[in-house]
Amino acid sequence: MSRFVPRELRAMVMRDLAEFVPANYYGELGEYDIETAILDHMLGQKLSYSAAYSGIPKRKRRASDLLVHFGYYRMSTFWVNSDRKSPSWLEFFGPKAKTAAGLEHFKNSFFGDASSLVKMEEDFPRRVREYAACLPADEKDGVLAFIEERDPEAAHIGSTVQNLQPVVVHWKMRIQEQAAFLWRKYKAMGSSPTKNSIKGDLAKWCRDNNVISKSGINPSEDYIYRHVLSGWIPPTD
Incomplete structure (x- = not known):
């Protein structure tokens, strides 16, 4: 399935x-x-x-x-x-x-x-x-x-509501959404962002927003770069 x-x-x-x-x-x-x-x-x-x-x-x-x-x-x-x-x-x-x-x-x-x-x-x-x-x-x-x-690569946020399963929010998608935001922000500032240049900001954002990876910890810069941004396509606008 x-x-x-x-x-x-x-x-x-x-x-x-x-x-x-x-x-x-x-x-x-x-x-x-x-x-x-x-x-x-x-x-x-x-x-x-x-x-x-x-x-x-x-x-x-x-x-x-x-x-x-x-x-x-x-x-x-x-x-x-x-x-x-x-x-x-x-x-x-x-x-x-x-x-x-x-x-x-x-x-x-x-x-x-x-x-x-x-x-x-x-x-x-x-x-x-x-x-x-x-x-x-x-x-x-x-x-x-x-x-x-129960996706092992998802963070469960919220509580059980009316006997439903806890909400599954895919942590990788949350990071990619933030990556798109940072990409546009830096482009608007006249910078030329790269996946490597934003990985540190993304790791900090994960710590600040309690985004947890499948291993139960905040993903590191290296992990984000290799496993989250590797297949991510930056916005072109």
């Missing part, structure tokens, strides 16, 4: 929602661009608030709910990890929404923090199970494996 990672699960959700994605909605954005997360959230919310939502097949409704969650979680992570100076999400993300018509749904200015990320992580199994319940058996097992398998 194959274990899904968030990237694969998002791809599955996007296939379910393909008919609702406007032409060139994501433009030239990459999968890991923060603007993609913003647009994921906007698309999911648009479907959720649509008058036609109740008439959409249940599988697609649950896929839409997951897309909102994916986008919101990634945006919150970016917000929490950034050296933000903007007073609100609207101002902070506004210039980054390259292909979005606007970010009106951020007008209430939510300030994300680490505790909000934990709450979203705790809620993730419930959302995945609701989505999986709409799938045929051959697809359901693979999706449920994402939250049920």
